[in-house]
Amino acid sequence: MENKSQKRIEILRHSTSHLMALAVLELFGNVKFGIGPVIENGFYYDFDLTGSSSKLTENDLPKIEEKMKELIEKGLKFEKKEISLEEAIGLFKKLNQPYKVELLEDLKKYGTTEINSWSLISQSKQIPKTVTIYQLGKFIDLCRGPHLKSTKEIKAFKLLKIAGAYWRGNEKNPMLQRIYGTAFFTQKELDQYLINLKEIEKRDHREIGKNLDFFSISEELGAGLVLWHPKGAIIRKIIEDFWKKEHEKRGYQLVYSPHIGKLNLWKKSGHWEFYRENLYSPIKIDEDEYLIKPMNCPFHILIYQSQIRSYRDLPLRYAELGTVYRYERSGVLHGLVRARGFTQDDAHIFCTYEQLEKEIIDVLKLSIFMMKTFGFKNYQVVLSTKPKKSIGSDQIWEKATQALKNALEKTKVKYEIDPGQGAFYGPKIDIKVIDVLGRAWQGPTIQVDFNFPERFDINYIDKNGKKARPVMIHRTVLGSMERFLGCLIEHCKGIFPVWLSPVQIYLAPVGKAHWQYTQKLGKELENFGLRVWVDLARETIPYKIRKAENQKIPYILVIGDKEMKSKTLNVRQHGKKKLKRMSKKQFIEKVLKEIKNKK
Ligand SMILES: [Zn+2]
Ligand SMILES: [Zn+2]
Structure with a gap:
């Protein structure tokens, strides 16, 4: 979701969810609000109407849409205010919004509203002094923003369906009512999307995957965890074999790493500090704490560091189909596409700055070759550059960004620049593949990293016999085996080409x-x-x-x-x-x- 147009449409959709909330408030009076985030292709908002006499039904959607149109005409402003945390708690108590109060209480206790069971124990987050609230008409929301300026900017939207959803995705909590909707910049785009929607439903990989017996995800096993059935496993094996062969041809070396490693590694890498919400609780083995791996990088670094490396050894390319585990809120889990355990087609390249451009070119070529092989003809490429907060000198950034640009130009790949959207540790290239319905899926990512080589003190011996710092490239071509299969199923509607078909x-x-x-x-x-x-x-x-x-x-x-x-x-x-x-x-x-x- 890095690119600019993506961000613009997300702001539009999220703002439309505020507008919908206001419409529901105006129509039904006593409403308690859950949350209203942006999701893939749209938005939702969760409502608790138990305080009002009515319950939402599909029949209410046109009424709510009418109300929203009326409110758009008024040109209501999204008004932002920064208030203290205490003030906010008081305000939402007065407004009788217990869910918002709960979020604020968490923020006060843990410094985050996105808690999973174990982060309750770790109180290391900074507690913010103030929060932002946004007011639209008489609807006041706790929200980080950003939003549109005025409702007048909302031109084309549609409410799609109502479903039940437990507060915070936990079945011990009250069941709320969730309205899903979507918004586009133009009516034409919306109309096209609605036509596509029927086709999208027919292509839902979760349905097809069940009918064709490819995989299952069950409550009994645990949310976001995938069982690959024999037929799905055949497809995966063919893709994996192909992937390995193509990597070995290109000078990658295959490695394997374990599923857990000492917590200290993740402290060193910075994941513990910056990425904690997505990590699972550490486990104790003997006297040490271990973490289930969210990434493969530190393991590959340890392999690199197992020997003294010379400039003659570089570039070194370690590839692994590495299974990682990350905490995702249950509300955002989506079949294979967003899971809690998944296998990345990962690789790390260690090279000199001089070698960077050639390595990026090779990764780009490999990415395009892979996409073509699997039937994706169209893609969007975005180059993200130096953000405000970053590590590494301007000189290094300049050099690396130029290497990425040169690589894109030499491979004749059309790309957009997203200024300031690189990671704090280096610039990157993101490629989105476009499926037959024109939908964009996260595809290959190529990320330059100055940070890990510093943090882990990675060296090689240069021509003059002196210690030098290599640069790292993190890259995936398919993303993850799970997401890629999900995308592939929807792209081909379950009709796999002969070479991939479980039964031919x-x-x-x-x-x-x-x-x-x-x-x-x-x-x-x-x-x-x-x-x-x-x-x-x-x-x-x-x-x-x-x-x-x-x-x-x-x-x-x-x-x-x-x-x-x-x-x-x-x-x-x-x-x-x-x-x-x-x-x-x-x-x-x-x-x-x-x-x-x-x-
Ligand atoms: Zn908002
Ligand atoms: Zn990595």
Whole structure:
């Protein structure tokens, strides 16, 4: 969400959630407010109407929309005020807003409103003296902002649905009512989105993933944790094998690291200080505290530091499919796309400043190659530069930023610059892949880092025999295996190309007389490395064809008398009505060729 237009639309959507809250307040009177954040493609707000006589239903949405339009016309201002924490608690008590008071009390106690069970124990956050409140009409909200100036700027919005949601995602808390909506800068964009929405629902990876038996996420296991079922695991393995092969070709070395490491490592890296809300509680082993890893970087640094490195060793490129765990609020979890445990296709490159440009070029090329291979033709590229608060000299920043720019220009990649939006430790390139519906998904990221080499005191011996500081590149190409599969499912609607399909060929014998022949054929195909399902279920052929179509299997072969006698095959390709008759040899060659070409 780094780029500018993304931020603008988020401000618009978040401001629209305030407007919706005001409309609900005006229509229903006694409303208690939860929170109203921006989410992927829209916003929501949580309401508690138990104090008022009514309960929200879908029928109320048009009424609320009407009210919102009326309020837009008034050109209401979003008015910001900074008040003390104590004043704010008093104010929201007076307004009878217990949820806001709860947030403020947390802020007072822990310095954060985003608590998970264990951060309750750690009181290391700074307690703010003041908070900001925003007033829109008679609706006052506790909010960090920013917002639009006036409701007049809201041109195109739509309320989409109502759902129940526990306060703070905890089932021990009251159930609130959540209204989802979205907003765009123009009516045209909104209309297009609403048309797409139906298609988006049909492509929901959570539904498809369930129907095709790819994965599951259950309450019993724990929110945000993914079980990969055999069929999903086949896809993942193919992607992983391909990924490893392509990395080894490009001079990466594969490494493995454990799931936990001493807390001290994370103190050294700064994660403990700056990233604590996303970390899980430390665990004690013997006398030391350990942390479940949120990132792989410190482990790769330790591998680098296991030997004295010379300039002749650089660049060193360590790649790992490393599983990490991060705390995400339950409200933002979304299938595979936002999970609490996920496997990054991670790599860290240690190089000299002189080598930076060439390394970035290679990562860019690899990224584009990967995206193309998986069928993503369009992408957006953003280069984020030095922020106000940063470490490293201007000279180093200049050098690194120039290296990134040169790399982008030499690879002829069109890009936007997002000034001041780099991480405090270095500039970066973010690539968003655009799916068939025009939606942007987080894709490859390439991040230059001056910070870790300092913090961990990473060295190499330069040409003059002196200690020198290398620079680090953190990069992922697919992001995470989970998110990438989610994105891929929605992009291809579950209809995977042959090379990725868990089952490539479905064999349906017409009757018992054809079983033996079909099984033999199945074995033959399997000997070519093809993934085959010989279905001996006693079902009609039309039923079986429907079944295989629903399972999105690329090829369906019905085997009857004719096939047995003529030794030819009647080939039905997924989604195509026309059958093609061909010899077994022709068919095998065709499929193998498609797999080789990653079709
Ligand atoms: Zn706000
Ligand atoms: Zn890293």
